Amino acid sequence: MDTKVNSDVSSAVSTNASTHSDRLSDSRRLDALAMTDVMSPDTDEAHERCVRLASRILKAPVSLVSYVDSERQFFKAQCGLSGPFAEERGTPLTHSFCQYVVTSDQPLVVRDSREDPILSxxxxxxxxxxxxxxxxxxxxxxxEVLGSFCVIDTVPREWTAEDLAALEDLVAMLEAELTLRQGAHEREILLQEMSHRIKNLFSLVSSMVRLERRRWDTPRELADSIIARVDALSVAHDMIVPVVEATKTGDGERANFGELLSKVLAPHTSEARITLTGDATTIGPKAVTYVTLAVHELATNAAKYGALSVDDGRLDLRWLADDKNLVLDWLETGHVWTEAALGGGGFGSQLLKISIEGQLNGTLTTEVADDKFTHRMTLPLERLEF
Incomplete structure (x- = not known):
């Protein structure tokens, strides 16, 4: 005999309006919506298959996967819905029960919405x-909660525990699909970064040779110095290899932030041209991935166009962690900067945006003056833990 699930509407929708709005507008949740790209208008067969199964298994006239931002709900897939909202594939929040699933992060079970003081x-x-x-x-x-997978009836209905279990199983399938897609996307970005990095290797080695030949008097000294730099470059380059597996499996090593910076910058270190100063901070394996990518890209730009491309250039890195953020100041001096140093819309700029903003929920600001070039990277500590 099927067990009825008690309607517990009050606990799901009783959140005060201010808190409800804050949860819908939470920046991390909205960033997750953007990163997963679930509100794009493209038809998605995995979502379509799930809503068809939901209607069939639960014998419900309507089923939806509804993703919710701060202003509307978007129907990524729908079965049984008709009329203008079906054609528009969404509604404003004035027409949404799914918003309460999002802000409560729990199932919403409604026997008859007309009897509820809020939903009615x-x-x-x-x-x-x-x-x-x-x-x-x-x-x-x-x-983060993206939306709701729901089934709807036009008449009162007692939902059973079996109904809820079936819907939760379908949600688990859908969430697994989203996880697989994100993993594939991250690996694609890493592969693009590998190609980008290999192209940069030639420029970096050329820059190293040009700088080193002005510092040494004998071929042996020059050769020894260049070999040391190329070995360091190889170590920094190899850091990306375990990252691919860590991204795929979720495993990986935590790292000391300062030691990580030292490894990435080792190919460019010359006497006292680079200084690192900051708090002892440990970051998680996936954060290591994206910090490595971002810092390597900044260092590459500095070696090609900035302070690390000239004998008198200096690079000073200083970082400080407070209760919420780790703030890294990247200061280059001793050089005159061109438009090339500012970057553009190429893959390097895209990689910085993906790594710092997309994956770490951080910000990167840049300031250029006559005598200095500064980046400030602000990274939420909670994102550096993952």
């Missing part, structure tokens, strides 16, 4: 015929 005033009741509703949260690979 929602425009979805009249305009979409939403009387009975069963919704389960859909999470991003990083854990």
């Amino acid at each position: 005033h929602n425009a979805a009741v009249e305009d979409l015929g939403v009387v009975a509703y069963l919704g389960v949260p859909v999470h991003a690979p990083s854990g």
Whole structure:
């Protein structure tokens, strides 16, 4: 005999309006929506298959996967819905039960919405015929709630424990698909970075040879110095290899932030031209990936166009961790900067944006003056833990 699931609407929708709005507008959640790209209008067969299964298994006239931002809900897939909202593939939040699944991060079980003091005033009741509703949260690979997988009936309905379990199983399938896609996307970015890095190796080696030949008097001294630099460059380059596996499996080593910077910058170190000063901070394996990519890109630009491309150039890195963020100041002096040093819309700029903003939820600001070139990287500590 099927066990009924008690409708617990009050606990899911009783959050005050201010808190409810804050949760919908949470920057990490909105970033996760953007990174997973689930609100794009492209038809997605995995989502379509899941909603068809949901309607068939639960014998519900309507099923939806609804992703919710701060202003609207978007139907990534739908089955059984008709009318203008079906054609528009979404509604404003005035017509949304799914928003409460998002802000509560728990299933919403509604036998008859017309009897509920809050939901009865929602425009979805009249305009979409939403009387009975069963919704389960859909999470991003990083854990944020993206939306709701729901089934709807136009008449009152007692939802069973088996109904809820079936919907949760379908959500688990969908979340696994999102995780696989993110992993594939991250590996593609890493492969592009590998290609980008290999192209840069030729420029870096050429720059090293040009600088080193002005510093040494004998061929042996020159050769020894260049060999040491190329060996260091090889070590820094190899850091990306275990990153591919760590991204795929979720495993990997934590790293001391300062030691990580030292390894990445080792190919460019010459006497006292580079200084590193900062707090002892440990970061997680996936954060290591993206910090490595970002710092390597900045160092490459400095070696090709900036302070590390001239004898008198200096690079000073200083970082400080407070309760919320790690702030890294990257200061180059001793050189005159050109437009090339500022970067453009190429893959290097894209890589910095993906690494710092997309994956670490951080910011990168740049300032150029006559006598210095400064980057400030601000990284939330909670993102550096993963």
